[in-house]
């Protein structure tokens with residue numbers, strides 16, 4: 001098993017009156033999800049199925065920041081349509097010789113909850129999840145017979161959600177993988193939403209042709225039709241800002257060279273059985289951070305780490 005990036009510390013007790021109230025972490029009675037709530041009301045909820053973040057609430061729990069389809073399957077029968085599914089070890093359709101499903105198996109496998117840790121300095125709470133080769137179904141194991149361990153950490157702050165991943169090759173033979181956070185952001189109105197941080201960046205337009213590299217987008221980038229693009233910003237640390245129009249999400253990346261921007265628009269949403277309401281495309285935008293244009297190669301014993309932080313900033 002891979003080492004956890006941060007070991008859990010004991011949660012502070014409420015015995016001492018000078019102690020600040022501690023974040024609360026609950027496992028649902030059916031053990032299918034973990035919920036973390038800060039004393040100020042902000043919360044996040046992670047399904048063990050896919051380690052899928054299905055809710056992230058800010059503003060004392062008043063504002064939901066992730067879009068979730070009303071018809072999303074959360075019982076493990078299908079990848080969740082909404083929230084933050086995890087894409088690993090392939091992005092999109094796998095090579096024709098492979099039996100892996102679209103976007104890989106991470107989002108359709110049951111992960112283990114490894115524990116929680118808290119920070120008194122900024123009253124955040126971290127949840128850790130793990131997926132290993134031995135957790136896979138026999139079909140997925142046969143489709144990808146590589147020895148691996150993945151640790152996924154979700155840290156909830158007052159106005160931020162930080163997610164990190166460590167992928168380790170636990171075997172002797174080298175293999176390649178892709179990774180992506182398939183983040184469905186909730187936006188007030190797609191027609192008033194724009195992005196900055198991706199202009200001057202050529203992209204692969206997956207609607208027009210998987211192989212076409214288009215001209216850089218104008219500034220700011222608006223979404224006016226079906227959009228499915230893989231951007232490769234020259235600065236892998238650059239901040240992407242999504243103006244919804246209010247609030248705005250500031251997205252910072254670590255070690256993640258690619259950004260996918262996806263909105264199915266009207267016609268495609270109609271054709272997706274798990275996409276409800278049918279006009280929900282007007283209230284969502286997927287801004288997906290990862291490493292998907294080329295596989296990351298890991299020799300036996302090597303590890304790779306990446307991270308995304310989304311911060312909420314009020315416009316004004």
Ligand SMILES: O=P(O)(O)OC[C@H]1O[C@@H](O)[C@H](O)[C@@H](O)[C@@H]1O
Nearest residue numbers: 079102103182206228260262288
């Ligand atoms: O329907 P899925 O498998 O969840 O994929 C949704 C979309 O995911 C995006 O990441 C891809 O770029 C799109 O091509 C794809 O349509």
